[in-house]
Amino acid sequence: MVRVLLIAFLSLGVVSTAYWGYREHQEKNAILVHAENNYQRAFHDLTYKIDMLHDQIGTTLAMNSRTSLSPALAEVWRIAAEAHSDVGQLPLSLLPFNKTQQFLAQIGAFSYRTAVRDLDKQPLTKEEYETLQALYQKAANIQNELRNVQHLVLKNHLRWMDVELALATNNRPSDNTIIDGFKAVENDVQSFSEGTNFAPTFTTITNREKGFIRAQGKRISENEAKQIAKSFLGLKGTETIKVVRSGKGADERFYSVTVFDPKTKTEAYMDITEKGGYPIWVMDNRPVKKQAISVYDASVKGQQFLKKHRFTNFELYDSSQYDNIAVLTFVANEKGVRIYPEAIKMKVALDDGTIVGFSARDYLASPPLSTIPKPTISLAEARKKLNPNVRVMEERQAVITNDLNQEVLCYEFLGTLGDDTYQIFINAQTGMEEKVDKMQSVERNYE
Amino acid sequence: MRGRMISCLLVCFIMCAGEVHAFSNQVIQRGAVGDDVLELQARLQYIGFYNGKIDGVFGWSTYWALRNFQDKFGLPVDGLAGESTKTKLVKVSKYYESFVKEQIQKGNSFTHYGGKPLSEQVKGDNNATAAKTTVQTTATNVPKGFSQNDIRLLANAVYGEARGEPYIGQVAVAAVILNRLEHPSFPDSIAGVIFQPGAFTAVADGQIWLTPNETAKKAVLDAINGWDPSGGAIYYFNPATATNGWIWSRPQIKRIGKHIFCK
Numbered sequence: 001m002v003r004v005l006l007i008a009f010l011s012l013g014v015v016s017t018a019y020w021g022y023r024e025h026q027e028k029n030a031i032l033v034h035a036e037n038n039y040q041r042a043f044h045d046l047t048y049k050i051d052m053l054h055d056q057i058g059t060t061l062a063m064n065s066r067t068s069l070s071p072a073l074a075e076v077w078r079i080a081a082e083a084h085s086d087v088g089q090l091p092l093s094l095l096p097f098n099k100t101q102q103f104l105a106q107i108g109a110f111s112y113r114t115a116v117r118d119l120d121k122q123p124l125t126k127e128e129y130e131t132l133q134a135l136y137q138k139a140a141n142i143q144n145e146l147r148n149v150q151h152l153v154l155k156n157h158l159r160w161m162d163v164e165l166a167l168a169t170n171n172r173p174s175d176n177t178i179i180d181g182f183k184a185v186e187n188d189v190q191s192f193s194e195g196t197n198f199a200p201t202f203t204t205i206t207n208r209e210k211g212f213i214r215a216q217g218k219r220i221s222e223n224e225a226k227q228i229a230k231s232f233l234g235l236k237g238t239e240t241i242k243v244v245r246s247g248k249g250a251d252e253r254f255y256s257v258t259v260f261d262p263k264t265k266t267e268a269y270m271d272i273t274e275k276g277g278y279p280i281w282v283m284d285n286r287p288v289k290k291q292a293i294s295v296y297d298a299s300v301k302g303q304q305f306l307k308k309h310r311f312t313n314f315e316l317y318d319s320s321q322y323d324n325i326a327v328l329t330f331v332a333n334e335k336g337v338r339i340y341p342e343a344i345k346m347k348v349a350l351d352d353g354t355i356v357g358f359s360a361r362d363y364l365a366s367p368p369l370s371t372i373p374k375p376t377i378s379l380a381e382a383r384k385k386l387n388p389n390v391r392v393m394e395e396r397q398a399v400i401t402n403d404l405n406q407e408v409l410c411y412e413f414l415g416t417l418g419d420d421t422y423q424i425f426i427n428a429q430t431g432m433e434e435k436v437d438k439m440q441s442v443e444r445n446y447e
Numbered sequence: 448m449r450g451r452m453i454s455c456l457l458v459c460f461i462m463c464a465g466e467v468h469a470f471s472n473q474v475i476q477r478g479a480v481g482d483d484v485l486e487l488q489a490r491l492q493y494i495g496f497y498n499g500k501i502d503g504v505f506g507w508s509t510y511w512a513l514r515n516f517q518d519k520f521g522l523p524v525d526g527l528a529g530e531s532t533k534t535k536l537v538k539v540s541k542y543y544e545s546f547v548k549e550q551i552q553k554g555n556s557f558t559h560y561g562g563k564p565l566s567e568q569v570k571g572d573n574n575a576t577a578a579k580t581t582v583q584t585t586a587t588n589v590p591k592g593f594s595q596n597d598i599r600l601l602a603n604a605v606y607g608e609a610r611g612e613p614y615i616g617q618v619a620v621a622a623v624i625l626n627r628l629e630h631p632s633f634p635d636s637i638a639g640v641i642f643q644p645g646a647f648t649a650v651a652d653g654q655i656w657l658t659p660n661e662t663a664k665k666a667v668l669d670a671i672n673g674w675d676p677s678g679g680a681i682y683y684f685n686p687a688t689a690t691n692g693w694i695w696s697r698p699q700i701k702r703i704g705k706h707i708f709c710k
Contacts, residue, residue, distance in 0.1 A: 088634030091644035098632035105631030249698030249710040250678050269615050285614040294473030319478035320588040327672050345673040359673045421507035442506035443589045
C-alpha cells in the first residue's frame with residue numbers, strides 16, 4: 001500500500017515538474033519571439049525607409065520649382081530621421097556601423113537646412129546640387145546592400161537574436177550573414193564620406209567636435225599644470241596632487257589633476273588644456289553642510305572668483321538652487337551685448353560660499369569674435385516682428401549660435417505669453433526670428 | 448495710564464517685530480528655493496501680482512511678479528528681493544504662514560489672495576493628517592530641456608552602470624550618454640540612447656532597474672549642467688571584462704576608476 005502511494009506521489013511529482021518545465025520553456029520562447037519580432041520590425045522598416053529615402057532624393061533632383069523643392073527636402077529630412085531611429089533599435093552598437101548612422105544624420109541635417117532656407121532668395125548652389133546627387137548615388141548603394149541582406153534574412157530565416165549573441169561573445173567575428181552585410185554597407189559609406197567634398201553649409205555638424213579653439217599658446221608641462229591647479233583652486237600646499245596626461249583620443253590633449261586634501265579627506269578634480277594651460281573644468285565633491293548663505297551671495301562669490309581669474313566682462317545669466325548648491329551660469333558681455341556662446345558654469349556651496357564646480361567648456365569651444373557687427377535694423381523694428389500677444393518684459397542685444405551654427409547678432413526679448421516666459425531672438429541684420437525658447441526651470445514634484 | 452500706553456506700545460512692537468522678522472535677511476534671487484520664496488510668492492499673491500502656484504521655487508513667473516511689484520511701488524526694478532523690497536512688501540501685504548505650510552503639507556492646491564477668506568481658497572478636501580512633515584516646497588528646479596523623470600532615467604542608467612565608481616566616474620558615464628545624444632551616430636533621445644540594444648550592459652542584465660542613490664542623481668545633474676569629465680567621450684569600457692575587440696581600437700581619452708573612456 002505504502003509503495004503504491006509512493007509511486008503515485010512520485011509520478012505526480014514528475015508530471016508536474018514536466019508541466020512546469022514545459023510552461024517555462026514556452027514562456028521563454030514567447031519572449032524570444034517577441035524580442036526577435038521587434039528586431040525584425042526595425043530592420044525591415046529600415047530597408048523600407050532607405051528605399052523611400054533614395055526615391056525621395058531622386059525626386060528632389062528632378063525638381064525645379066522652389067515651391068515643391070522645400071516640402072520635398074523636408075520629406076527627406078523626416079525619412080532620414082526615421083531611418084536613423086530604426087538603426088538605433090537594432091543590436092548594432094558593438095558593430096562599427098557609425099559611419100552609416102552619421103551618413104543618415106548628415107542627410108537629415110543637409111535637407112533640413114536647405115528646406116527651411118528661403119530658396120527664392122538663396123537657391124541651391126552648384127555644390128549643394130552636386131552633394132544631393134552624390135547622396136542619391138550613395139543611398140542607392142546602401143539600398144542595394146540592405147536589399148541583399150534582407151533577401152538573405154527572409155530566405156534563410158536568419159535571426160537577429162543570433163547577431164546579438166555573435167556580437168556579444170565575439171567568438172566567430174565574421175561568419176554571420178547579417179553582420180557581413182552591415183559591414184559591407186559601412187565600408188561603402190566610409191569611402192564616400194572620406195572622398196566627398198561637402199558643400200560649405202554642410203561641414204558644421206562636425207564643427208562642434210573641433211575642441212577648444214580658444215586654448216592657444218605654448219604647451220605646458222605636468223609641473224606647470226600642477227602650479228596652475230594650485231593657484232586656481234587656492235591650495236594651501238598640504239594636499240597631494242596627481243597629474244595624468246590624456247590619451248591620444250582627445251581632440252586636444254589635456255591634463256587631469258586630482259587633488260587629495262588629507263585634512264578633509266576629499267578629492268577635487270580638474271582638467272587643464274595642454275595648450276596654454278586653460279582650466280576646462282573643476283569639480284569638488286565635498287559634502288556640503290546646511291545652507292548658510294543665499295543664492296544671491298553665491299552669485300556674488302562666483303562673480304568675484306571670475307574677476308580674480310581674469311574672466312572680466314562676465315555677467316550672471318541664470319541661477320538655480322539644487323539642495324545646498326547654487327548652479328550659476330555666467331555669459332560674456334561686451335559693450336552691452338551678451339555673447340551667449342561664451343558661457344561659464346559654476347557651482348557654489350551654500351554652506352560657506354566656496355566654489356565647488358567650474359566649467360569653461362562652452363567658453364573654450366566658442367571661437368573668439370573679432371568684431372561685433374552693428375545692427376542694421378532698429379530695436380523698434382525688431383519688436384514689430386514679434387508675436388503681438390507676447391508681452392515684452394526685457395530687451396537687449398545678444399550674440400547667439402543659430403541653427404546653421406553661425407554666430408549672429410540678435411535682439412533678445414524676454415516676454416510672457418499666458419503663464420509662460422519666452423526668450424525670442426530676432427536677427428539684428430535680417431529681422432529673421434532666429435530662435436524662440438520657452439523658459440522652463442521649475443517642475444512640480446510628483447511625490 | 449502710563450501702564451496702558453506701555454502695554455499698547457509693547458503689543459504694537461511685538462506685532463511689528465513679528466512682521467519684520469518674517470523674511471530672513473537674505474537677498475532672494477531667481478533660482479532660490481525655500482521658506483523665503485514661499486513667503487515672497489504668498490505675499491505677492493496677496494496683493495494680486497503673482498497668480499502662479501505657491502511652490503517655494505523662485506522661477507520666471509515669480510520673477511516677473513516681483514519686477515511688476517517693484518515697478519508699481521517705485522522701487523528699483525532688478526528682480527531681486529532685497530532689504531527695501533522686502534520691507535515694502537511686508538508693509539503692504541499679509542502672510543498666513545501656518546495656513547500656507549499646512550496646505551503644502553497636506554498636498555492641497557490653494558491660493559493666498561487678500562480680501563477673500565482663506566477657507567474658500569483651498570481646493571481638494573485632503574484633510575488627512577500630513578504624511579510628510581519635512582516638505583518645504585512642492586516643486587524643483589530642473590535644467591532646461593530635462594524633466595525630473597529624464598533625470599531619474601539617467602540616474603538609473605548611471606547607477607546600474609557605475610555605482611562602484613568614484614563620483615567623477617559616475618558623472619563621466621552620464622556625460623557619455625549626453626554626448627551620444629548630441630552625436631550623429633546615435634539616437635537622439637535619452638531613452639533611445641540608453642535602451643539601444645547592446646549599448647549598456649546594465650540594460651541587458653536588468654541592473655538599470657535598481658533604485659539609484661542620491662550620488663547617481665547628483666552626478667547626472669552635474670553632467671546635464673555642463674560638466675564632462677570624460678573629455679567628450681562617446682564610449683567607455685571596463686578593460687577587465689570587455690569581450691569585444693573592436694572597442695579596444697577606439698582612440699582612448701582617459702581612464703577614470705575602472706573605466707577607459709574613448710572616442
